[in-house]
Amino acid sequence: xxxxxxxxxxxxxxxxxxxxxxxxxxxxxxxxxxxxxxxxxxxxxxxxxxxxxxxxxxxxxxxxxxxxxxxxxxxxxxxxxxxxxxxxxxxxxxxxxxxxxxxxxxxxxxxxxxxxxxxxxxxxxxxxxxxxxxxxxxxxxxxxxxxxxxxxxxxxxxxxxxxxxxxxxxxxxxxxxxxxxxxxxxxxxxxxxxxxxxxxxxxxxxxxxxxxxxxxxxxxxxxxxxxxxxxxxxxxxxxxxxxxxxxxxxxxxxxxxxxxxxxxxxxxxxxxxxxxxxxxxxxxxxxxxxxxxxxxxxxxxxxxxxxxxxxxxxxxxxxxxxxxxxxxxxxxxxxxxxxxxxxxxxxxxxxxxxxxxxxxxxxxxxxxxxxxxxxxxxxxxxxxxxxxxxxxxxxxxxxxxxxxxxxxxxxxxxxxxxxxxxxxxxxxxxxxxxxxxxxxxxxxxxxxxxxxxxxxxxxxxxxxxxxxxxxxxxxxxx
Ligand SMILES: NC(=O)CC[C@H](N)C(=O)O
Numbered sequence: 019x020x021x022x023x024x025x026x027x028x029x030x031x032x033x034x035x036x037x038x039x040x041x042x043x044x045x046x047x048x049x050x051x052x053x054x055x056x057x058x059x060x061x062x063x064x065x066x067x068x069x070x071x072x073x074x075x076x077x078x079x080x081x082x083x084x085x086x087x088x089x090x091x092x093x094x095x096x097x098x099x100x101x102x103x104x105x106x107x108x109x110x111x112x113x114x115x116x117x118x119x120x121x122x123x124x125x126x127x128x129x130x131x132x133x134x135x136x137x138x139x140x141x142x143x144x145x146x147x148x149x150x151x152x153x154x155x156x157x158x159x160x161x162x163x164x165x166x167x168x169x170x171x172x173x174x175x176x177x178x179x180x181x182x183x184x185x186x187x188x189x190x191x192x193x194x195x196x197x198x199x200x201x202x203x204x205x206x207x208x209x210x211x212x213x214x215x216x217x218x219x220x221x222x223x224x225x226x227x228x229x230x231x232x233x234x235x236x237x238x239x240x241x242x243x244x245x246x247x248x249x250x251x252x253x254x255x256x257x258x259x260x261x262x263x264x265x266x267x268x269x270x271x272x273x274x275x276x277x278x279x280x281x282x283x284x285x286x287x288x289x290x291x292x293x294x295x296x297x298x299x300x301x302x303x304x305x306x307x308x309x310x311x312x313x314x315x316x317x318x319x320x321x322x323x324x325x326x327x328x329x330x331x332x333x334x335x336x337x338x339x340x341x342x343x344x345x346x347x348x349x350x351x352x353x354x355x356x357x358x359x360x361x362x363x364x365x366x367x368x369x370x371x372x373x374x375x376x377x378x379x380x381x382x383x384x385x386x387x388x389x390x391x392x393x394x395x396x397x398x399x400x401x402x403x404x405x406x407x408x409x410x411x412x413x414x415x416x417x418x419x420x421x422x423x424x425x426x427x428x429x430x431x432x433x434x435x436x437x438x439x440x441x442x443x444x445x446x447x448x449x450x451x452x453x454x455x456x457x458x459x460x461x462x463x464x465x466x467x468x469x470x471x472x473x474x475x476x477x478x479x480x481x482x483x484x485x486x487x488x489x490x491x492x493x494x495x496x
Pocket of ligand 1: 110111112113114117121158159160161221222223224225
């Protein structure tokens, strides 16, 4: 096992370093978007004492748009770095303390008993406070073992004492192979939101979950804390080797605590960040798969998006006269019916609606739509309101001619529409197509997103809006 260590470390960091350019493009796009948001999501990654997957872990968060900081555990234990300055605390894989006394045991004991010189507090005291503050903890492989040995997982009692354990694989050997996983639909954890199945590698000697107490097992199942299970070739949960590589109880590859904020798993999602990490990538390419991202990245994107979203002000308050509300300064006296001028028409570029039509129909309609915004519209509005995106002002449910558009940047003449399922229906699609032509004729740029895109890939949506803003040069008259 000891010989495998340098090989694994070299091999995996080379995979990250050699990740294709496309991945780095995703990385820089995601970072730009995060910078555009209020403050970056911050991930703290612990290393030292034989941990060896910290760089892949950091790469995963950076690709997901977060700020990743790798520190030696001693820096935290000696009080030089505070976990409370971060949003996610991460325990990577590796061979901490050479797996002496069982994988993860010594490190768990250090967290529980080692007091920081200054305060006499233990790091576990801080972690409890961290979780109580609504923050997140992720442990992968050796990190998962640490969380289990410590009792942070599954932590049914809330007392952080060990309730289950992870021990030697039933095969009696170190397992290094790819596995398929299914997400328990009952899990509450944001780490796994929207994920059904996942293919990831395992590399461990002590990954077999043992649940000594029947009542504990029932409570784990009842609460859906067994969030990941190993699948066989038919996609069914299995105890059969090698699909289940370690003989885990409940075919379980990962656990959460009852809050869903603490999550640990034996497989390595941080080792599948790029499509090229997968042993079958070339065959998949030939079969027409074009996705550049590895499936493991979804977990990191999920948690980063969740935290970024929870930072946005809630609930939305479309206050009358607030940012985004149409106002009379956008109107000039014009004969009824003549609603339109393009953005190139000097001062008239500010005219976006006919007064009569606006007062009678469009203004109440806009107000109604603002008060009955869909979830996706709200999410996007919270991200762009108050000039949060590239310092650009957006209005919502803004009236242009006879149309009411979802989001509008007057300075950039950019329209952003968020579509629900109804827009796919033929009649509606035809109407939408006509509307786009009319609006584009008037000189506006229009981009559209589906509800799903906004809800599940907000950073990418914001990035695309930002790109569109730079294409559409600022209108000096607006
Ligand atoms: N990759 C890892 O984190 C390995 C974990 C642990 N050292 C084991 O062998 O079980």
